[in-house]
Amino acid sequence: MANRLNQLLKQWRDSKDSQKWVLATIIETDGSSYRKAGAMMMINDLGQYFGLLSGGCLESDIMLQARRCWDSGHNRIVEYDMREEEDLAWKLGIGCGGMVRILLQPVDGENDYLQLDNLYALLEANEAAEYCQVIDQKSPKNTLSTAAPSDRPVAELGVFKQVLKPAPHLAVFGGGVDARPVVAIAMQLGWQITLVDPRTSYARDGHFDASVNLVRQPINSLGQSVWLQQIDMALIMTHNIKLDAQSLALVQSSAAKYVGMLGPIHRTDRVLDLLPINRDQLTKPLANPVGLRLGGELPESIALSMLSEAHAFIEQQDGLSISGILS
Template sequence: MKEIKAIIRAYDAIEPGTHAALATVVRVEGSSYRRTGARMLVLDDGTWIGGISGGCLEGDALKRARLAINNSRATLITYDTTEDDPHQIGVGLGCNGIIDVLFTPLDLKNKHNPVEILKSCVKASRDIHILLTITHVEGDAGDLRAGKVINYTGPESLTDFNSEVIQKQILEKVTFQISESKSAPAQFTKPDCHIEIFVEILPPEINVILMGHQYDVYAMSRLLKELDWRVSICGDILKINPQTSSFTDEIVSNSDFDKLTIDEHTAIVLMSHDYKTDKRNLSRALLTTAPFIGMLGPKVRSEKIWKELADEGTQISGIDMERIYAPVGLDIGAVNPEEIALSLAAGVKAAFAKRDGSFLKYRETPIHQRK
């Protein structure tokens, strides 16, 4: 989401008379530094924001984007770095994958161009957005053209495909990708046309609620905001470092906890450094739907809190224990507030990505799922 927001800011600042194109990674087979959904905004003066690789494809992408602008037509380009061809862009740089990139010229007056649709998603509620990007069309597909992006909100969003057969196929694919929480390319065929699309599952940014007011909240919020996560602090407002407000979306008092945004993408971290406060806050956190509840401090301290709550009649269920992370964070030997913040952020990211946070050198399967 951070890259998308940067692209939107650059897009909104485009000077009159300047032309632009959007490059989007719509398919990856094998290894690639960036995955599907990576984007790069290119202006006709050579300025670019975002990225579609680790730097090996950007040079050629600038040329392709300018061609798309000049031709006023979206173009799908395949970069194959698996072939031992010295003339192939990206070969020898270690990617060893096949990457499809869609270059779409942007009509800045069209309020339904791809970047405008991204803007509507960012401005909307914290729902998961599903975007359908047309990447290739053959035959009679009506008004559908490569580069068109459809913000899917239900079966009624598929009327542009003008075919009940293809609409049904797309609906089944979209439903599957939503259940998997993964983006993926897809293709659909009927006798008179062939359509390829990129089904993108676009979740909101991770939302972190820090419950505390000590000085380490400042380091934590600063790092989390650098990741462009949504950050809220709940604590004693009078004791929170005033500079912290620059790195938070909102700061509320303990009495306003129930007013905070809490959804399936939310992590709550208890870090008041006060035993009774953390105990009370754990009870409040457990009443929410947050899938991640972190507790700062040694495990023996957390276990004592759990036992006391059970003795008082608040038994923590097995399901709730699965969403409690205590001690919170990954074991990286963190000592100071900044290192602890790094450990915590990595732990939250690992949990939401359903990873164990261990060294990649010990992973026996590819880092990313391969086709």
């Protein structure tokens, strides 16, 4: 299921005039909840929804509430309070123990599609945007700005404001068999993916989704590539020392915040000797050996390990067990 905002908007754009749509946004939570303020979902009159605001427990009722938006053309605010035994959420058996307030807004040409067309264009151009939604039960009045003063969603003076960012962009250097689960999992996360491999026998057609940006030029010729300044993460896994060295040199001038390289330390030392520099001279911190200690030897397990570390890094989390059961 697509949950990233750019994926939701793509689903909507393909039939924005042939179906009725509602945008559902969590504007406030208190206590335990599946998603936090800012989470969005798109709903249409075919009974389909894209994205999740709960673990699937609230969606059927949200769908019913959305129909009132189509009838009135106005916003609707609904609240599910799992703290109260008399509340609908409790009767639905959710039992998360928290409260969720959701703003439902009809999406149509009369309200300029809530600026979602323009928002999608900005996200596709790798630009962040401040999206503002007026919190009332009147006709929608949403505004969009490229200014991004705050990363934290806030509800103040009757307006819900949040900065919406493009999906994270991962560059994978190496199109071997073990790159396939890396790309597949990253796609499930909704990430943008650039796959780089100049070798004709690697990254073959049919092994990777058509939405992957496949780059086949020699690695040492890619220094001026636009995508280099759009990536957030890079994983180097060509299994070729010379190509790994070229890849590592290339990403030093990129926008990547996280760089991981597959292989043991002694092999990476050989890669660095080809540059020739040492680890202290790298402009980007190098995760090597790459990944979290998840165990498993199959390519899928290794892919999960690498992507878990990259995910934790860009989300600025520690990657530790939430329950502490592993400590």
